[in-house]
Amino acid sequence: MGAGRQVYLDHSASTPVDPRVIEAMLPYFGEVYGNPSSTHRFGSRAERAVEDARMTVAGILNCQPNEIVFTSCGTESDNLAIRGAAWSARHRGEPSRLVTSPIEHSAVTSTIKQMDELMGFDTEIVPVDKFGSVDSDLFAEACQRGGALASIIYASNELGTIQDLPLLSQIAHAHGMLLHTDAVQAGGQLDLDVERLGVDMLSLSAHKFYGPKGVGLLYVKDGLDLAPSQSGGSHEHGLRAGTHNTAFIVGMAKALELANDENDGRLRHFTEMRDQLIGGILDRLSCAELSGHPDRRLPSHASFVLHGIDANALMMHLDMLGVAASSGSACKTGNPEPSDILLGVGYSEDEAKSGLRLSVGTQTSEDNISYALDVLETSAEKLGRLKREMAR
Numbered sequence: 001m002g003a004g005r006q007v008y009l010d011h012s013a014s015t016p017v018d019p020r021v022i023e024a025m026l027p028y029f030g031e032v033y034g035n036p037s038s039t040h041r042f043g044s045r046a047e048r049a050v051e052d053a054r055m056t057v058a059g060i061l062n063c064q065p066n067e068i069v070f071t072s073c074g075t076e077s078d079n080l081a082i083r084g085a086a087w088s089a090r091h092r093g094e095p096s097r098l099v100t101s102p103i104e105h106s107a108v109t110s111t112i113k114q115m116d117e118l119m120g121f122d123t124e125i126v127p128v129d130k131f132g133s134v135d136s137d138l139f140a141e142a143c144q145r146g147g148a149l150a151s152i153i154y155a156s157n158e159l160g161t162i163q164d165l166p167l168l169s170q171i172a173h174a175h176g177m178l179l180h181t182d183a184v185q186a187g188g189q190l191d192l193d194v195e196r197l198g199v200d201m202l203s204l205s206a207h208k209f210y211g212p213k214g215v216g217l218l219y220v221k222d223g224l225d226l227a228p229s230q231s232g233g234s235h236e237h238g239l240r241a242g243t244h245n246t247a248f249i250v251g252m253a254k255a256l257e258l259a260n261d262e263n264d265g266r267l268r269h270f271t272e273m274r275d276q277l278i279g280g281i282l283d284r285l286s287c288a289e290l291s292g293h294p295d296r297r298l299p300s301h302a303s304f305v306l307h308g309i310d311a312n313a314l315m316m317h318l319d320m321l322g323v324a325a326s327s328g329s330a331c332k333t334g335n336p337e338p339s340d341i342l343l344g345v346g347y348s349e350d351e352a353k354s355g356l357r358l359s360v361g362t363q364t365s366e367d368n369i370s371y372a373l374d375v376l377e378t379s380a381e382k383l384g385r386l387k388r389e390m391a392r
């Protein structure tokens with residue numbers, strides 16, 4: 001079966017850097033090497049590039065340039081939003097409560113857990129339905145009890161489910177709460193207009209939309225009181241100390257601009273490829289159940305529970321045959337523990353060990369999908385047979 005073939009269906013974990021992004025970044029590894037904070041002309045050239053990037057990004061998010069904080073990744077953006085809002089609220093003597101969902105990325109859950117365990121914050125986790133949609137009535141009840149911040153993921157990395165952020169923002173604000181969203185998976189695909197979404201903070205990471213790894217941003221609504229979680233110099237309006245990574249910031253802005261300009265075509269392609277995958281898998285694998293929302297899901301994202309199949313064993317089979325997939329969050333690859341997200345939406349422990357995520361990208365072709373479907377069918381059949389034989 002397809003010796004030497006490679007089919008990458010893990011774009012939710014990371015995307016290749018667009019050659020146009022690499023080209024935009026190149027001058028900032030060489031000729032423009034000044035520190036953007038330096039006052040001489042070497043610094044000014046780099047500073048101009050950082051500020052141009054800020055303008056580009058702010059235009060796409062429909063916010064002011066001073067509301068953009070450049071960070072080193074999506075994880076850092078989530079950490080800054082949660083710690084910063086929580087510490088500020090504590091400093092002002094406001095209720096030490098945080099509201100979140102059971103389907104957040106570990107960048108959010110681990111940070112909130114730490115605030116809970118080390119700093120005595122109370123955490124309320126608002127239940128979601130089987131598709132991973134936050135229950136807006138229960139969210140309202142949680143916000144009514146007050147607190148520093150609610151953090152709700154825009155689009156789930158594991159389920160693909162998209163939340164109704166305009167509604168959730170409205171609810172949070174009606175009860176005097178701030179809303180942060182981890183939009184890392186939404187970046188490059190969904191509407192990022194912060195006015196329309198109504199959010200107070202929004203995290204992005206460039207490597208999910210054909211930009212470089214190791215750079216992200218946090219939108220912070222003007223006037224919001226946020227304590228920096230990384231202290232030092234006065235970079236990024238005092239919210240994120242550390243010399244700017246000029247090349248990566250330029251690359252992120254270019255990648256977001258390309259995603260924005262090419263959005264219609266990309267989404268059409270992603271949806272077509274994703275739907276071929278979903279249709280093919282449900283047709284050919286009797287053990288497969290679509291996980292996440294059937295309609296309100298990321299255009300690039302297909303996820304399943306494969307009843308009776310060990311997802312980690314399946315990943316190894318797929319990899320040997322050249323198909324790159326994921327059993328859930330990339331950070332959990334090789335981890336035999338059940339997926340917290342699948343448990344969070346009500347699947348059993350066994351089902352939560354059988355998650356499969358396939359995510360398509362700009363380079364995914366029909367031929368790729370057809371090969372992946374063949375490989376999946378053969379591998380799932382083999383594993384199912386093995387399991388039945390062992391049970392005898």
Ligand code: PLP
Nearest residue numbers: 073074075105107157184185205
């Ligand atoms: N949030 C979500 C939803 C993600 O999918 C990821 C990465 O997989 C992150 C945060 C972390 O982003 P980064 O890899 O830039 O730290």
